[in-house]
Amino acid sequence: MNRRNLLKRMRNYSLFSSLIPFMDIAASNAKSSGKVVILGAGWGGLSAAKTIKKISSEVEVIIIDSNKEFVSCPMSNWVIGQLKNIDDITFNFDSLKNNYGIKFIHETAINIDPEKNIIITDKQNITYDKLILSPGIQLDYSSIENWNENYIEDFPAAWKAGKETILLANKIKNLKNGGIVAISIPLGPYRCPPGPYERASLIASYLKKNKKNTKLIILDSNQKIISKGTLFMEAWEDLYPDIIEYRSNSGVVGVDKSSSTFMTDFEDIRCDVANLIPSQKAPNFLKDAGLINKGSNWAAVNSYDFSSTIADNIFIIGDATSQSNVGRVPKSGYVANSMGKVCGLAVVAELFGLDKVSPSLINTCYSLVSNEEGISVSAVYDYNLEENKIKSIPGASGLSPARSPIIKENAWDWATNIWEDMLS
DSSP states (O other), rough: OHHHHHHHHHHHHHSSSSGGOOOOTTTTOOOOOEEEEEEOSHHHHHHHHHHHHHHTTTTTEEEESSSSSSSTTTHHHHHHHSSSSSSGGGGOOOHHHHHOOOEEOOOOOOEEETTTEEEESSEEEEOOOOEEEEEOOEETTTBBBBBBEEEEESOOOOSSSSHHHHHHHHHHTOOOOTTTEEEEEESSSSSSSSSSHHHHHHHHHHHHHOOOEEEEEEESSSSSSSSSHHHHHHHHHHTTTTTTTESOOOEEEEGGGGGEEESSSOOOEEEEEEEOOOOSSHHHHHHHHHHOOTTTTBOOOOOOTOOBBEEEEEEEEGGOOHHHHSSOOOOHHHHHHHEEEEEEEEHHHHHHHOOOOOEEEEEEEESSSSSSSSEEEEEEEETTTTEEEEEEEEEEEESSSSSSSHHHHHHHHHOOOOOOOOHO
């Protein structure tokens, strides 16, 4: 590939205005195309992979993920709330393989040797020129008294879409009249800040129409609803005054499996369906690889290109990144998708000896408050040189003024479009 065509592809694929004035292609000599290995076939990893191949088909791209299908965490609450089924949010990787030549290795990564540029799986060692890590989050039950990993079926988190999503959806569907559902919400930061509140809304909407005399108790570790709080509370007061009980500063500190009970600092809550969403952190895999600073739960990265501040030729994107490095951007699917594009562009720039562009991110978050209405928030972020952080652009964010059926329709349209962007 000559450098003029490379630059043309980059410009054509740029989705954000800040990516258009790219680089002086006469400033450096093009290097060999190289080999990029990506860990994680989720919102960040898939976005990075497709970005790289759209710009330069000559770059070899390999994705490592133990899962053979993509199951979307965003929109999984619709399955739990009985609006959709798991097949509606599950996709294969055939188009990425056939249309872009992206290779998939369905194995489990167990270690990294940064000095030798090797990632080690349970079956082989894989070399790389650049490594992009998009491993998502790890659920942390260490603060839950009496917790046992065998309790998952009794206290599903359903915070990674898949089997637990189906399990929790079935528990809600099979709940008897007069039953109690309890949802625990951890202290932030955690994946998808409004996610637990949307889940509560959709469960309450289903209970209202299908289950008599049922209750939904929300045990929130936070002082208040941390995203779209006013709109959620207005919806709950209007639609579910006899169903939802919201309790702030009521984090779950323990469980009793024998009686299906959540323990808080104030009282014990016995329930028929217990949705335990625990605290979260970057996966231990990153800590074991030395990519997390001592005392932190999240991966240290440069906010400009999401390269690791600890190891060369390694980039980290998505929910696993540290907000103290990146800035106050939410851990959301759309942010991970935006990070993937920025990171993909940065990796191509390094491989071909080109200048990197200043990053720009977009986040739009839709939340349903019933099976008919939704609310939304959106923001645009760019790089602030003085603070060396990603920051929201003043005047470029907004919250929907009220709940609306149109927003619900927009939510599904957004999801289908972004799935197509990542997977087709």
